[in-house]
Amino acid sequence: MSEAVYPQSEVFHTEDMTISVGPQHPSTHGVLRFVVRTDGEVIGEAIPDVGYLHRSIEKIGEKCTYHGYVPYTDRADYLAAMFANQGFCMAAEKLAATEVTRRGEFCRVIACELNRIASHLISVGTFGQDIGAITPFLHALRERETINDLMEEICGARLTYNYIRIGGVGYDITQETCDKILTFLDHFDPIVDEYNRLLSYNKIYIERLANVAVITKEEAFQYNLVGPNLRASGIKWDIRRDIPYSVYPELDFEVPVGHGEKGTLGDCYDRYWVRMQELQESSKIVRQCLKMMPKGPAISKVPRKFKPPAGEVYVRVEAPRGDMGYYVVSDGSEYPYRVRIRTGSFTAMGIIDKLSRGIMVADLIALIASLDVDAPEIDR
Amino acid sequence: MNGFGGYIKNIVETVSTIFEGLAITLSHLVRRPMTIQYPDRIPKPVQETLPLRYRGILEVDLDICTGCLACERVCPISCITIGIDMNKETKQRTFGHFDIDICKCMYCGLCAEACPTGSIRHSQEFEGASYSPAGLVRHFVTRPVALYKPKKGGETDPTMVEKVKIGQEYLDEFATPEGGAGAGEG
Amino acid sequence: MQAFVDSLIQQGYFTGMPTQVVYAIAMIAAAFAVLSFFVAPLAGVTSWLERRVWARMQSRVGPNRVGPQGILQWLADGIKNLLKEDLIPAAADQLLFPLAPYIVFIGFLCTFVVIPFGSNLIVADLDIGILYLLAVTSIVVVGILMAGWSSNNKWSLLGGMRSAAQIVSYEIPAGLAVLSIIFLAGTMSTQGIIKNQGWAPWDWYLFNNPFTFIAFFLYFTAALAEGNRTPFDIPEAESELVAGYVTEYSGMRFLFFFFAEWGNLYVIGAVATILFLGGWQVPAVGDGLIEGVLQFVVFFLKAYLWVFVAMWVRATLPRVRVDQLMALCWKYMVPLSFLCVIGTAAWMVVFPHGNRWASVGMFVLGVVILLLFFGRVRYQIRHSKPELYLRPYI
Numbered sequence: 001m002s003e004a005v006y007p008q009s010e011v012f013h014t015e016d017m018t019i020s021v022g023p024q025h026p027s028t029h030g031v032l033r034f035v036v037r038t039d040g041e042v043i044g045e046a047i048p049d050v051g052y053l054h055r056s057i058e059k060i061g062e063k064c065t066y067h068g069y070v071p072y073t074d075r076a077d078y079l080a081a082m083f084a085n086q087g088f089c090m091a092a093e094k095l096a097a098t099e100v101t102r103r104g105e106f107c108r109v110i111a112c113e114l115n116r117i118a119s120h121l122i123s124v125g126t127f128g129q130d131i132g133a134i135t136p137f138l139h140a141l142r143e144r145e146t147i148n149d150l151m152e153e154i155c156g157a158r159l160t161y162n163y164i165r166i167g168g169v170g171y172d173i174t175q176e177t178c179d180k181i182l183t184f185l186d187h188f189d190p191i192v193d194e195y196n197r198l199l200s201y202n203k204i205y206i207e208r209l210a211n212v213a214v215i216t217k218e219e220a221f222q223y224n225l226v227g228p229n230l231r232a233s234g235i236k237w238d239i240r241r242d243i244p245y246s247v248y249p250e251l252d253f254e255v256p257v258g259h260g261e262k263g264t265l266g267d268c269y270d271r272y273w274v275r276m277q278e279l280q281e282s283s284k285i286v287r288q289c290l291k292m293m294p295k296g297p298a299i300s301k302v303p304r305k306f307k308p309p310a311g312e313v314y315v316r317v318e319a320p321r322g323d324m325g326y327y328v329v330s331d332g333s334e335y336p337y338r339v340r341i342r343t344g345s346f347t348a349m350g351i352i353d354k355l356s357r358g359i360m361v362a363d364l365i366a367l368i369a370s371l372d373v374d375a376p377e378i379d380r
Numbered sequence: 381m382n383g384f385g386g387y388i389k390n391i392v393e394t395v396s397t398i399f400e401g402l403a404i405t406l407s408h409l410v411r412r413p414m415t416i417q418y419p420d421r422i423p424k425p426v427q428e429t430l431p432l433r434y435r436g437i438l439e440v441d442l443d444i445c446t447g448c449l450a451c452e453r454v455c456p457i458s459c460i461t462i463g464i465d466m467n468k469e470t471k472q473r474t475f476g477h478f479d480i481d482i483c484k485c486m487y488c489g490l491c492a493e494a495c496p497t498g499s500i501r502h503s504q505e506f507e508g509a510s511y512s513p514a515g516l517v518r519h520f521v522t523r524p525v526a527l528y529k530p531k532k533g534g535e536t537d538p539t540m541v542e543k544v545k546i547g548q549e550y551l552d553e554f555a556t557p558e559g560g561a562g563a564g565e566g
Numbered sequence: 567m568q569a570f571v572d573s574l575i576q577q578g579y580f581t582g583m584p585t586q587v588v589y590a591i592a593m594i595a596a597a598f599a600v601l602s603f604f605v606a607p608l609a610g611v612t613s614w615l616e617r618r619v620w621a622r623m624q625s626r627v628g629p630n631r632v633g634p635q636g637i638l639q640w641l642a643d644g645i646k647n648l649l650k651e652d653l654i655p656a657a658a659d660q661l662l663f664p665l666a667p668y669i670v671f672i673g674f675l676c677t678f679v680v681i682p683f684g685s686n687l688i689v690a691d692l693d694i695g696i697l698y699l700l701a702v703t704s705i706v707v708v709g710i711l712m713a714g715w716s717s718n719n720k721w722s723l724l725g726g727m728r729s730a731a732q733i734v735s736y737e738i739p740a741g742l743a744v745l746s747i748i749f750l751a752g753t754m755s756t757q758g759i760i761k762n763q764g765w766a767p768w769d770w771y772l773f774n775n776p777f778t779f780i781a782f783f784l785y786f787t788a789a790l791a792e793g794n795r796t797p798f799d800i801p802e803a804e805s806e807l808v809a810g811y812v813t814e815y816s817g818m819r820f821l822f823f824f825f826a827e828w829g830n831l832y833v834i835g836a837v838a839t840i841l842f843l844g845g846w847q848v849p850a851v852g853d854g855l856i857e858g859v860l861q862f863v864v865f866f867l868k869a870y871l872w873v874f875v876a877m878w879v880r881a882t883l884p885r886v887r888v889d890q891l892m893a894l895c896w897k898y899m900v901p902l903s904f905l906c907v908i909g910t911a912a913w914m915v916v917f918p919h920g921n922r923w924a925s926v927g928m929f930v931l932g933v934v935i936l937l938l939f940f941g942r943v944r945y946q947i948r949h950s951k952p953e954l955y956l957r958p959y960i
Contacts, residue, residue, distance in 0.1 A: 019720045027805040041724070041888055068456035071488035130805045132796060132885025135405055138624035142414050156433035156502065162488040170489070171433060190950040198404045198882070203394040204797055205884045304454075304494075361724065362806050362887045391898065401882040403939060405623045407946035409878075414625040 016044055023052045027130045027365050030375025034352070034368075038361060046356035046364055048349045054379040061328075061339030066092045066166060066306040069336065074160035076341055077377035079122055082115035083319035085164035088339075090245065091315040091326040092166045095308035103296040104168025105247045110181070110289045111154060111163055111173075113282040117188075118147040119320035120275045120282075123372040127272055128199050130369040131208050136199040143191055146184055153177045166306060168299030178290050185283050192279055200276060209272060210263030213355045213367040220266065223351040226344040227322020229371055232258035232274045233266035239318035251288050253281050268370040275372070307334055321345050321372055345377040427504040432553050435487045435502040438480050440520045444543050445499040447473065447527040451491035459484035460491060460500075464527070473527045478520040483513050497530065498547025596689050600678050609829040610640030616828070616877045623881045643821075650817035658814060659716035666716060667815070667822035669709030674826040674833065676702040680756050681836045684846050684861035688757060695756040696744055699837060700737065703792065706826070707733040710794075710801065710811050713823070717814040725810025728888055729801035733792050735895045740788035742903035743781040746910035747771050747841045750778070760845030772842040773928035774920065777909035782842045784903050786872065789834040791891070794827065796880035800888055835872030836865070843868050 017040075022033035031052035037044040057076050061069050073088045074081035086108055093100060100108075125140030148158040154173055155163035163170050173181075199205055215225065220233035230237055238255040240248040256277035258270030310332040316325045322344025329338040348371040356364050416422065422429075430436070438460075452460045463476035492501050510516045528540075571592045574580065580588045614629060614637055621628025630636040654663055680695040682688040692698050707730055714726015750771055751759040763770050772782050791798035802810030812823050839845055845868075846861035886894065917924070 017720050025808060040727070064456050067490065068454065071456060071486055071490070074488075128884065132799070132803065132805065133883060134620070135408075135624050135881050138626060139408075142625050145414070152434055153431040154433075156431070156435040156489060157487060160486065160488075162490075170493075194404060194946065194950040197400050199401075199884070201397050202401055202884060203390075203397045204886055204890075207890055208884060208887055360887060360889065362800075362803070362885075365806050398879075398883065399939065400942065402878060403942040404946050405878060405882045407943045408623045408625060409619065410947070411622075411625070413622060413627045415627055417627050417630060 014039070021046070021364070022049075027126075028368065028375070029126065029373060032368075032373070032375050032378070034364070036356075036361075036364065041360045041362075043356050043359055043361060043364055046352055048352050050346075050349060050375075050378050052379065053375045055376075057380045058339050058341060061336050063335065065334050066308070066336065067304070069339070070165060071160065071162040073341075074162055075376065076380050077319065077321065077324075077343065077345075077374055078159055079374055080115055080119040080320045081159065081161050082112045082163060083317050083324055084341075085161065086112060086246075087315060087317045087319075087324050087326040087341075088328070089164050089166050090317065091313050091328040092306070092308060094313045094315055095311055095328060095330050096166075096306065098167050098302060099300050100246075101168050101297050101300050102247075102294050103172070104298045104300070106289050106293040107169040107173050107298055108164055109246055109248070109251070110286055110293075111151070111161070111169070113285045113289070114147050114150060114181070115161075116282045116320050117279055118144045118151075120279050121147075123320070124195075124199075124272060124275055124279075127366075127369045127372075128205070130365050131205060133199055133202075133205065136195060139191075139195060139198070143188060150177065150181055150184060153180065165299060165302075167302035168297070170299070172298040173293075178293070181286065182290060185287060188283060189280070192276070192283075196276065200273070206262045206269060208362075209269035209366060209370070210267055212263075212268045212363050213359060213370065214264045215266040215351065215355065217266070219351065219354070223354070224347045225322070225351065226347065227318065227320070228274045228278065229271055229322060229344070229348055231256065232271040234258050239316050239323055243316060245315075245317065247289075247292075250292070251285055253285050253288075256281060268366050271370040271372075305334060307332065319344065321374060321377060322348075341380055343377045343380065345371075345373040345375075348373050349378060427506075430504045432550075434504050435489050435492075437482055437503055437505045437508055438485060438491070438500060438518070439503040439505075440478060440480070440500045441543055441547065442475060442478060442499070442520055442525045443540065444497045444528045444547050445475070445478070445525075446497055446530065447475065448496060450494040450496065451500050454490045454494040456488065456490065457484050457486060465524075474524045475521045475527070480518045480520070482508055482516040482518055492550075495547075495551070497528065497544065498549075498551040499528075501547070501550045593689075597675075600689065601675065605675065605678065605829050606825075607640075608832055609825050610644065611637065612828040612831055612873060613643070613824065614639045615874075616880075619874065619877045620881050623878070647818050647821040652818065653814075653816045655718065655814050657718040659718065662712045662716035663814075664819065666709050666713035667819045667826075669712060670706050670826045671709075671822050673702055673705030673709060674830050676705070677833045681833065682756055682760065682840070682846060683865060684858050685757070686858065687862065691755055691757045694754050696748065696754045696759070696837075696841075699756075700741055700744070703833075704733070704737065706792075706830075713815070714801075714811040717811070719814050721807045721809070721813045722811050725801045725803075725807045725813070728807075729794060729811060731888070732794075732798060732800065732891060735892060736788045736791040736798075736899075739784050739895060739899035739903040740792060742900070742907055743785035743788065744841060746778055746781045746903075746907050749907070749910050749914060750774060756840050756845075760840055760847060763844040763847055765844060765847040765849050767844075767932075768922070768925040768929045769847075770842060770844040773925045773932060775910065775913045775917075775924055776928065777906040777913060778842065779928055779932070780902065781906040781910070782838065784899055784906065785841070786834070786838060786875075788895075788899060789837070790876060790879065791895070793830045793834055793876075795831070795876055797883040797886050798891060799880075799885060800891060803885055831873045831876050832869060834876065835869035838872050839865060839868040 016037050019036045019038060020033060021036050022028040023031040028034070033049040033052065034046045035049060036046045055075065057072055060072055064072060070085055070088060073084040076084045092098070121140040121144045125137040128136035128140075151161060152158050154177055155161045155171055215229070215233050217233050217235055220230050220235060225233070234257055236255050236257050239245070240253075241255055256274050258265055258274055260267070260270060261273050262269045308330045310330055312327070312329040314325060314327045316323050318324075323342070324344065325342035327338070327340040327342070328336050331337040352367065352371070355367055359367070447462070447464050449462055452458075452462050459481040461477065461479050463478075465474050465476040467474065487502070489502060495501070508516065571589060575585065575588060617639070618628040618636070628636070629639040632638040632642045654660065677699055679689045680692055680699055682691075710729045710733075711726045714722045714724075714729065717723070747759065748754055751762045753759060753762070767773060771778050773779065794801050800806075802812060807813075812820055815823065846865040848857065848860045848864050851857050851860060
């Protein structure tokens, strides 16, 4: 539609508007910017402009000890700090061939999956808010608040956990906390159902999302989408299942994929719906872990001066925003030689320009929300 | 969605889902809110309801600090600065300064885990508002304090026993051998 | 109002003054009284109530600091906005930009001329009351378009254009829904329409026949769209257009738009009450003063119920897209409202004096729907219990 040719004259002529969406815009989730060329309501192109939240976390890694860098990784994606912790710790463990205790692995999975629930709650909540429904957002945050309370009991922090350490986890999960987690999960399942009836099945909501910004299987591959965005396009790819790490192979869980629930395969609604299903899957995983958790130490003996032998590793974890990769190079000293982080949000930015052509301004907001991009994770 | 059936189905779906949504929001109207307005207080201070592991603003009990500088070394952002003065005549070592910049601190808990006596620890305090950044630098040395020397057969000084016990309890919860990250010496 | 002034003139209170001057002074006094004693507190309290209702629906507390339960919050907000800098951007149109809020405000305030507060309490009982109402509310769109264009801001422009398209389109279903009532009442005077209904629910036009029942919901939906309320708040869509046509406004001018919006909610409810819900009709209680007060209370409560419903809808529903908004209007609401008009006309031919049984039947149907609804609410309360307190002290 943006390519339409209008009869031009001296007196009346139409021209495209260039609008800067962001960096201060209510629905760019942090400080993101899009340079949008529109013809009225219809978008010609939307070019993402990233870098407003760059904190050079990767460079800081070269100045920190391995133990000391773990709290920094929290800040890479503050909505899912646990996964960033885990990724880096797994990389360091692989470098030094450190064993992780079995209880430590279960503690990791419990904490991670709780964190995934919290992160997805934010994602679906802000999705509703971007579409204009304000109540679901606060209902989602209410549940997330309970998870934050749980996290506070597990590790003492609500957002930047620094829980997963090299060799295991920082603190053991006590039996009392396990009971509280179970109480929360029992309460959480009906809430997801209520949330669905309030927002997901709402006709206006479905109309807004179904058939909007469709990503086909091929496009999802070409643009290197990861995580829920990839699975929504119908590709069953989950690091937890396909490149197993930790104790995931022992756990029984489904990998939800998009089926074109209300519209086309790979539309905004599918991306939303995959996340809603992952909430329930994560809840299932946590329940299993609580049952299977063995006794024992939560962390193995790791020297305080952690000096892995020289070498390089690449480790991937399945974060809420998709495949999170850590590339760590060691030169045998106390400090990492290089640390690089590969995040899902950054690659998701690439496809926005292509999908935005010909959709409306309101759809662009839905598209950004559906990709669940997170500004700190994009820029790191 | 085609034809007259689709048309009617659209209307029915819209009306019924809106009906359902309205019922949910109304059901929340009659329930108690989950939040309280900030300056309002709950019966107990919030600090007392926080779990023991809560990582609030750092506090230091200088009486049991051995001056080993483990916290200063382990801190990833160097927000802890410790100066130790040596009295030439008596060979007594005292703290010149022990400052923690709360502005910089990222509450990672690494220092508390590294501490051998549980002297530096996270309090349950989190309300740290100040009028200037300088007000956020906590100075713990107000009078000359001698370095603590752990005694071989356990503490005997009655004034110190209590303090050592508090520190040890904190260490047990926060950095236990079977769960704490402080385990293992290298 | 006019009768009251006439009687004063006849009693010789204003001898020596031209009648027109007396009328003019009376009109200004009436406008002042309505604005300062009714509209301003009403819009203010509505703004507070909306925030409270939202908050409770979202498990929050909402403003509760100023006055008991925060009911004076609107005064604090008003004073704050009065004291703020009145900013006019350098690139904005220096004439239209300051003027736009007043146009919006006039469009909304003029409606109070024909909105009654009781059988005798009305500023002017115009014979073309409803037509006048539809006409003056259209002025609002001029103001919004002015605001959007003169701000010289792209977000404002988009908001203004959306608003113009939306309000103009939704005039049609709203007008058609009103038309079926005008058929039944045979008059356009607001007082006349109310007098044709009774105090009992089955005497209301809402339950007169199935078509007016549908027409009521069509009217309410269209009115929400005309009032730029969720799910049709696309002109100021916060998550898309930052703040739409009010992006560049600040201070009191900004407040005027929202003053009009919240006051407009009451107008929506009042018109729905006049047309469908029997207005101020109360059972006969004899005494003139008591009856007058009762009429005012009944009318106010009926109207305010719909203000509450509008807040409630806003807390529940997502926002529609601009093309879906148009599709909803032209594909669904316009044909349905035509159906209502034709249906009502046919009904009047079949039952020239109305059908009491049909009215009672419709009333029962309405009650059944309400009961079903409350059954659903009860189910929600039992089904999911967010009152899970890991720390049971709140």
